[in-house]
Amino acid sequence: MLGFFETGFEFLTLKNIVMIGVGLLLVYLAISREMEPLLLLPIGFGAILANLPLTDLTESSGLLGIIFHYGIEWEVIPPLIFLGLGALTDFEPLLADPKTFLLGFAAQIGIFAALILAILAGFSLPEACSIGIIGGADGPTTIYLTQKLAPHLLGATAVAAYSYMAMVPLIQPPIIRVLTTVEERKIIMKPLRRISRIQKILFPIVVGIVAILFVPKAAPLVGMFMLGNLFRESGVVERLSRAAQNELMNILTIFLGIAVGSTMSAENFLKPTTLLIFLIGIIAFITCTATGILFAKFMNLFLKEKINPLIGAAGVSAVPMSARVVQKEAQKVNPQNFLLMHAMGPNVAGVIGSAIVAGVFLGITL
Amino acid sequence: MVNTVNVVELCIIGIGAVFTVLLVLTVVIKVMIKLTDLVDKKRREKKLFLKLKNEVFTAIVGALILHTENVLSSQKPLIDRHPPQLLWKFADRLKNTRIGWKETAKVEASLGEV
Numbered sequence: 001m002l003g004f005f006e007t008g009f010e011f012l013t014l015k016n017i018v019m020i021g022v023g024l025l026l027v028y029l030a031i032s033r034e035m036e037p038l039l040l041l042p043i044g045f046g047a048i049l050a051n052l053p054l055t056d057l058t059e060s061s062g063l064l065g066i067i068f069h070y071g072i073e074w075e076v077i078p079p080l081i082f083l084g085l086g087a088l089t090d091f092e093p094l095l096a097d098p099k100t101f102l103l104g105f106a107a108q109i110g111i112f113a114a115l116i117l118a119i120l121a122g123f124s125l126p127e128a129c130s131i132g133i134i135g136g137a138d139g140p141t142t143i144y145l146t147q148k149l150a151p152h153l154l155g156a157t158a159v160a161a162y163s164y165m166a167m168v169p170l171i172q173p174p175i176i177r178v179l180t181t182v183e184e185r186k187i188i189m190k191p192l193r194r195i196s197r198i199q200k201i202l203f204p205i206v207v208g209i210v211a212i213l214f215v216p217k218a219a220p221l222v223g224m225f226m227l228g229n230l231f232r233e234s235g236v237v238e239r240l241s242r243a244a245q246n247e248l249m250n251i252l253t254i255f256l257g258i259a260v261g262s263t264m265s266a267e268n269f270l271k272p273t274t275l276l277i278f279l280i281g282i283i284a285f286i287t288c289t290a291t292g293i294l295f296a297k298f299m300n301l302f303l304k305e306k307i308n309p310l311i312g313a314a315g316v317s318a319v320p321m322s323a324r325v326v327q328k329e330a331q332k333v334n335p336q337n338f339l340l341m342h343a344m345g346p347n348v349a350g351v352i353g354s355a356i357v358a359g360v361f362l363g364i365t366l
Numbered sequence: 367m368v369n370t371v372n373v374v375e376l377c378i379i380g381i382g383a384v385f386t387v388l389l390v391l392t393v394v395i396k397v398m399i400k401l402t403d404l405v406d407k408k409r410r411e412k413k414l415f416l417k418l419k420n421e422v423f424t425a426i427v428g429a430l431i432l433h434t435e436n437v438l439s440s441q442k443p444l445i446d447r448h449p450p451q452l453l454w455k456f457a458d459r460l461k462n463t464r465i466g467w468k469e470t471a472k473v474e475a476s477l478g479e480v
Contacts, residue, residue: 098395105388112377119373128373199402203395210394214387349388356387360380 011053015266022269023047023261026159035166039139039257043159046261047269057262064262067255072154077256078144079220084249085140085351086228087241089319091203093344096192099299100311100342104349106295107315108357110287111135118280123273126150129361131277134161135284136354137168138317141221143260145358149365155264156274160281168321171282172289172313176329179293180309185333187308189342197235204229211356217366218359225355289313292346307342314343317350 026044030037050058057064071077094100111132118128126149133145134157142161146154164171176185208226212219231241296312310330314322323343330339 095395095399098392098399101388101392101395102385105385108384109381112381116373116377125373125376195399196402196406198406199399202398202402206394206398207391210391211387214390215383352391353384353388356384357380360383364376364380 006054008053008055013053013266015270016051016053019051019264019266019269020048022264023051029163029166033166036162038253039162039260040159040166042254042257043162043261043264046258047155047264048261049258050262050265058265064258068259068262071252071255072143072147072259073151075144075147075220077252077259078140078147079224080248081140081252081256082221082355083224083228084244084252086204086225086230087232087244088249089225089229089232089348089351090344091229091348092195092200093192093341094346094348095195095199095203097342097345100345101349101352102299103292103296103312103315103346104351104353105315106312107288107292107346107350108136108353109291109295110284110289111354111357113287113291114280114284117283121276121280123276124150126365127153129365130157131280132284133157133354133358133361134164134277134281135288136317136350136357137161137165137285137288137322138351138354139165140256141317141354141358143256144221145361148362151263152268153273153277154260155269156277157281158260159264160278164282164285165318165321168316168318169325171285172322172325173329175286175289176293176310176313176326179290180297182333184297184309185330186337187306188334188337189308189311189339190305192341197233200233201230204233207352211352215356215359215363217362218355221355221358222352225351285316288316292316308337308339311339311343311346315346315350315353317347317354319347319351320344322350323347 023044023046026040026047028044029035030040030044046064049055049064056062058068059065060069113132114135115128115132118131119125123131130142130146130150130153133142136142139158139161143154143158146157150157204226208223211222215222228241228244231237231244292312292315293309294312295315296307296309300306300309308330310326314326316322323340326343327338327340330337
């Protein structure tokens with residue numbers, strides 16, 4: 001009987017209020033600053049809902065608990081989001097210049113540097129892997145790996161990953177300018193060759209088989225990514241491709257956002273380690289950008305036709321923002337330089353690269 | 367507490383593993399593109415060669431018809447009614463086409479036309 005008169009006010013703690021404030025901040029950033037609104041809006045609101053007392057939303061039988069259990073704990077949503085991403089991705093720039101795969105690798109080196117930093121900061125190996133992967137700038141991969149290795153860090157790592165992805169236009173340009181000279185930024189690359197339909201169809205099949213044979217633990221992410229791309233390139237399943245790109249992605253994005261937000265309870269989020277995660281995450285991101293650029297410069301020592309080292313910065317998986325930042329920086333020194341399509345090669349290679357790294361981490365830790 | 371040295375070793379192995387996978391993927395994709403380009407080129411050459419064969423066949427049949435008409439006709443000989451320039455022009459065109467079709471195949475391949 002007394003339960004009828006129970007309100008949430010008497011159970012609201014200071015920590016709940018702080019977390020509701022964090023949720024409101026994320027919602028503000030999403031709406032007002034348009035920072036990754038598709039994820040930060042539901043994450044922010046999910047965090048608000050998770051910190052309102054007596055709702056039972058995050059219990060195993062509650063709405064958010066059920067979505068989290070079947071979507072994230074069962075590892076369904078991140079691979080299916082990769083299906084949608086594959087259907088959205090055009091691999092033609094990568095096919096036109098396959099050596100940009102190596103730039104996709106180079107931009108993942110920073111993940112390992114962040115892993116070492118996280119270990120030195122006192123995190124365990126699985127936690128350090130979850131923190132390091134933030135540098136790959138790949139939200140679904142971060143969520144997938146963190147859920148498997150360190151689920152208690154899911155809220156912090158996901159928010160960090162998506163926040164830094166949204167801040168790519170702020171974070172990358174200074175690093176680019178420090179690590180490259182004006183002459184290097186002026187390098188014009190020759191136009192990309194055209195790719196035939198059969199080559200675009202064979203690509204996801206070949207990459208899927210080879211990558212998964214090498215790194216079986218990456219199968220859910222890489223497999224779904226390649227399947228989505230095959231939907232797109234085959235041209236015979238237009239309905240499936242459109243559904244994967246639109247309806248499926250939109251529905252899964254909603255579920256992913258609120259499920260991740262629901263993990264941002266005060267007990268999980270308000271810890272000193274959260275700030276440390278954000279700090280190491282940004283270091284990972286910066287290092288990944290730097291290693292991408294430096295590897296491009298290293299490749300130029302052996303290449304007759306030089307590549308513009310700016311495209312190395314696009315090796316982080318923030319598609320297509322990173323590529324646009326590279327295009328903008330190139331045009332600042334030479335308005336006739338159109339690097340966008342060249343930068344898309346390492347950009348999409350980075351998505352495959354970060355999924356491979358996640359598979360390697362799973363192989364090391366599990 | 368994890369041993370830092372072991373972690374550094376693990377990282378080096380991890381970087382090596384990721385590099386190996388992506389290097390193999392680079393090589394495999396390059397080989398795939400080269401092979402498919404080769405198959406495309408052969409298909410294009412075959413298509414042009416068939417076109418040439420058809421034109422040669424048509425020319426032979428056309429010449430035979432003209433010759434037959436010429437023999438059977440009681441009118442002025444066809445050779446006078448149809449000056450041979452047309453046939454010679456056609457023969458020249460065939461000759462140029464025969465020389466040019468391989469170059470044409472190469473140009474089309476470089477343009478990447480399917």
